[in-house]
Amino acid sequence: MSSTGKASDLLAQIPRSGKGLPPVHLWNPRFCGHIDMRIARDGTWYYLGTPIGRKSMVKLFSSIMRRDGDNYVLVTPVEMVGIQVDDAPFVAVALEVLGDGEQQLLRFTSNVDEVFDAGVDHPMRVESHPDRDEPAPYIRVRSNLDALIHRNVFYQLVDLAVPKVLEDGRRWLGVWSGGEFFPIGPEPD
Structure with a gap:
């Protein structure tokens, strides 16, 4: 997925077992660049500058987040994209x-x-x-x-x-x- 790809493409790649969080620490896919997603200091998630209003979508994105050094990424088994976090995720x-x-x-x-x-x-x-x-x-x-x-x-x-x-x-x-x-x-x- 390119940095201009849709967040829905990323969501479609998340395996759903229904039990616990996905094992993002085990996934090492290729880095595909940054997407225009930001988590504000108050915890609001933004995509393309617009707040993500569906809490279920925010929860799903948060389940595939990890921190590599100083960088926050969303990870699936096949790709990884960078996101911006203003303070804490x-x-x-x-x-x-x-x-x-x-x-x-x-x-x-x-x-x-x-x-x-x-x-x-x-x-x-x-x-x-x-x-x-x-x-x-x-x-x-x-x-x-x-x-x-x-x-x-x-x-x-x-x-x-x-x-x-x-x-x-x-x-x-x-x-x-x-x-x-x-x-x-x-x-x-």
């Missing part, structure tokens, strides 16, 4: 809190309805961007693909935050999930 839009204290489990839902629990396999981190005067919180969704944690969900995490002295002696506020402590920010003096 997913947004964590909902949070469910199960339990409390160090036994607490934080269950997130992404904008494409993937559900995952923060922990060793799905670590959280908070970055500071020089161009924004606000924290940028992320959680790993799968492989090396992250979700930006939506502002409302981050506020929920801040409400759950507890202090902890880290190994380097600094006091941080953070949250527990899956037996792991995830720092959010330094504890105020």
